[in-house]
Amino acid sequence: MLFKRFERLIDVFRQAPDEMPPRSVVRFYVYYLRQVWPVFSALLLVGLIVALFEVALFSFLGRIVDLAQATPSGEVFQRHGAELLWMAIVALILRPLFNSLHDLLVHQTINPSLTNLIRWQNHRYVLKQSLGFFQNDFAGRIAQRIMQTGNSLRDSAVQAVDALWHVLIYAVSSLVLFAEADWRLMLPLAAWIAGYLFAIIYFVPKVKQRSVESSDARSKLMGRIVDGYTNITTLKLFAHTRQEENYAREAIDEQTHKTRMTARVITAMDATITTMGGLLIVTTCGLALWLWNQGLISVGAIALATGLVIRIINMSGWIMWVVTGIFDNIGQVQDGMQTISVPRQVVDHPDAQPLKVNRGEVRFERVSFHYGKGSGVIEGLDLVVRPGEKIGLVGPSGAGKSTLVNLLLRLYDLEGGRILIDGQDIARVTQESLRARIGMVTQDTSLLHRSIRDNLLYGRPGASDAELLEAVRKARASEFVPLLSDASGRRGFDAHVGERGVKLSGGQRQRIAIARVLLKDAPILILDEATSALDSEVEAAIQESLETLMRGKTVIAIAHRLSTIARMDRLVVLDKGKIVESGTHGELLEYGGLYARLWQHQTGGFVGVE
Incomplete structure (x- = not known):
């Protein structure tokens, strides 16, 4: 006592x-x-x-x-x-x-x-x-x-x-x-x-x-x-x-x-x-x-x-x-x-309010960013993603696709211009509320060294077991999750995945990440090479789930495999931080510009599509 x-x-x-x-x-x-x-x-x-x-x-x-x-x-x-x-x-x-x-x-x-x-x-x-x-x-x-x-x-x-x-x-x-x-x-x-x-x-x-x-x-x-x-x-x-x-x-x-x-x-x-x-x-x-x-x-x-x-x-x-x-x-x-004792580079505005997403419109206005180098990366970019629209960001490596997504998530502060979501400047809303309203599946999926359940609950803390099971089923992960085990004898949803998820294959990590975003159910969705770690058979199997996931959401997708985003409502082609083309897959092929050359390069000897 x-x-x-x-x-x-x-x-x-x-x-x-x-x-x-x-x-x-x-x-x-x-x-x-x-x-x-x-x-x-x-x-x-x-x-x-x-x-x-x-x-x-x-x-x-x-x-x-x-x-x-x-x-x-x-x-x-x-x-x-x-x-x-x-x-x-x-x-x-x-x-x-x-x-x-x-x-x-x-x-x-x-x-x-x-x-x-x-x-x-x-x-x-x-x-x-x-x-x-x-x-x-x-x-x-x-x-x-x-x-x-x-x-x-x-x-x-x-x-x-x-x-x-x-x-x-x-x-x-x-x-x-x-x-x-x-x-x-x-x-x-x-x-x-x-x-x-x-x-x-x-x-x-x-x-x-x-x-x-x-x-x-x-x-x-x-x-x-x-x-x-x-x-x-x-x-x-x-x-x-x-x-x-x-x-x-x-x-x-x-x-x-x-x-x-x-x-x-x-x-x-x-x-x-x-x-x-x-x-x-x-x-x-x-x-x-x-x-x-x-x-x-x-x-x-x-x-x-x-x-x-x-x-x-x-x-x-x-x-x-x-x-x-x-x-x-x-x-x-x-x-x-x-x-x-180092000042934070990205901080909430003193009067920051929670973000409210009613429609899901994303607007980039004269956006400039160059990692403090003085020039380059993104210069004076304008782009409007309409509510519920699904766009694909296309372009060669270094074009600024991932940077644009990071700026939308406010992982970095803009060096010029502004980004609006439903008319609200993201620099004037709280970072937590901004990222809570955006779901994202990244190319390099990194899981926490915790259980499958803990990783999934990052999507929605407090989700029930039934909701976890449904998300896992939709992500086509139900076939391997029950079979998982770790060195401490924990199995299934309680099995730990190792540091950064190393005990799972790339495809398994990606499917857990997709299930996590399914649980989050945010109105704005970002797919950054979301199916890059999946083989063709598994990718085809979860494509329907991704379409279910995208339904009713504003979607921004990045993919080097152009076949995965060809069916988007609109494709935006970036090169050296600027929009050089915009349109549907068919329109861009007909235009015969950068997108057409990228498509020809892939289908001409690397992808083998019909």
Whole structure:
């Protein structure tokens, strides 16, 4: 019950603004820590009390030695019973109690919950980045930075709180206790504190810089390894195991070098602190013995000074490692910020409203887009797709067909012109509502590494089993879905399909994708090489289902196999980002332009149609 109380102090999934995290390190920390400020305030208070109790134990040691010397044997408890009882209460009850409270706050509240709160909010933000964001980086590196940032921010924050009080309380209390005995006992400690601060100022920034470099190299290594695993089929098909080894080897070599450079600084720092610690022990103990020999301090003061100095030396190593760890973690947070704190390229307009599709008209007006290259791809394109009309986009590779579809889905923002659906500018409606009203079957169908059921429910969450079965039947997938199984013994709709659906054939993946779009039943439909992975027999078998799927919808279809879109209401021929021809299959053949040449090329020796 006690554990649960502390575990519930931080809500991992608390409501938070869906905004870019700050790009300054300090503000980045504040952004997340202020969300859990009551817990960190409690940790600061408890940390102060714990540190005070630690110093008090050494004060008790010196006091006990003095009491033993000054009080006749047999009378210690009679004369000083109350004082000794207080010491016992501190050592047996209060110190363990507050240490346990500290551990509960750290291990039950902060470690699991704050870490995952940061990961959750970062994942939510990154998930809504544009398509270009993910195309420009390794998926593994993005994931690595999401995971490490939460861990590193939490560790550095907790370590800073613990180190703060131990440094302040031990330094100030030790100087006060030494001064009470004899002011000269303060001198070695004061000199050591000055040297220790100088060592921190000198070494820690070097460790921080090396840690940032090492963290970046580690993320790069992770990205390369994951990239190889993700594309393992390509690796094996081209027999490039050795080349892939060398690709990873370069990253491992770089990461090893960066880690060694960090280790050099740490070793030098450790040697310096150890030497300074030896000097502090010798000078303080020697001075204490000399002062006692002169009758200026008591034996208890020698015990106090010796015990505190040894404790400070041991703690100084810990503090230096903690400070190093703090800056190492700050370096990793900075590394993570390079990926996380990046403005989204495609964002909803502040006044964006949900898209309402009543008719399904799609209008492209003076649309220009060139991936930021300045020119090319699509220039000043005008196109109107009437409600319920089915058009085919035709053209050579690089003509802009897929780009036009990506712009309609607003995966990229236009660089000129606008796109309207039923008179609504897609730049002024929410992205979620836009894509919810458009169904799409792509050429390269990628399934989630989840069950068949989960993949289908992406089309319509909450669909019944009967609806799933009907969609699978219409997509001609009912013949293989019941026979599927995975390594965990799950079968049929519960079988997992592997990363990107690799455990299914291309045709099976395509039919699951078609079933998913059948479930979605969106008023606007995009088919991007929808039957490219199907053999002729299967393609013919599901053609009727595709026609059922297209009925009553506005359809934009892309196909290199022109025979698959010849029956569309209208064909639009693109070349170098511009519409060069438009008409029915028969009209375009009669015109004898680019479409006719493409048709002749395919039917003249590659397709073999009658």
